[in-house]
Amino acid sequence: GAVVSQHPSRVICKSGTSVKIECRSLDFQATTMFWYRQFPKQSLMLMATSNEGSKATYEQGVEKDKFLINHASLTLSTLTVTSAHPEDSSFYICSARGRRWGDEQYFGPGTRLTVT
Amino acid sequence: AQSVTQLDSQVPVFEEAPVELRCNYSSSVSVYLFWYVQYPNQGLQLLLKYLSGSTLVKGINGFEAEFNKSQTSFHLRKPSVHISDTAEYFCAVTQNSGTYKYIFGTGTRLKVLA
Secondary structure, three states, X not given: OOOEEEEXXXXXXXXXXXXXXXXXXOOOOOOEEEEEEEOXXXXXXXXXEEEOOOOOEEOOOOOOOOEEEEEEEOOEEEEEEOOOOHHHOEEEEEEEEOHHHOOOXXXXXXXXXXXX | OOEEEOOOOXXXXXXXXXXXXXXXXXXXOOEEEEEEEEOOOOOEEEEEEEOOOOOEEEOHHHOEEEEEOOOOEEEEEEOOOOXXXXXXXXXXXXXXXXXXXXXXXXXXXXXXXX
């Protein structure tokens, strides 16, 4: 149980375009989802926390207009990188937490975004 | 607020030797602690976790960790490593209430040498 998927696993887009990344909890209801960003050889940095049906809470320094997060249902959250630029290239990882599983987060496999 | 320190950015060790990856944390409230492993271009895999109870926690792949509240540490150990253990290891902490945000350490690169 407690499986989280992400789609796509890899995406390449041109500078100036937008790209959407999906995060799904496959076998549980995710009351809270988290989005992280990881630069090469670095740790995970929390970008935002989203609760189903409410607006995401962004960490300091994260542009909410650039990284749009939608948590429309208890099993799906999306991260849209708007007007992407090469500096947005990174590994994006989501995680989900559900009441059934207590306080633990379950991580997706990550999405590699490359902006050319 | 919590913080996590992984002092060793890289740890080289020979195959079949023991290894310890260090993790220290700071927090003014009770915490949960986790160790994750990350292979190249992959997500995080949970190795083990401390939520409560016994301070010695056993995880997958032969890893274990000991929660030491007085030293605010949660070091990860394995008595005999394999080449396949070469990966990045992250320690994480979260407070056991509130937002449940994870704070990650900077990671330790374990390189197992033949």
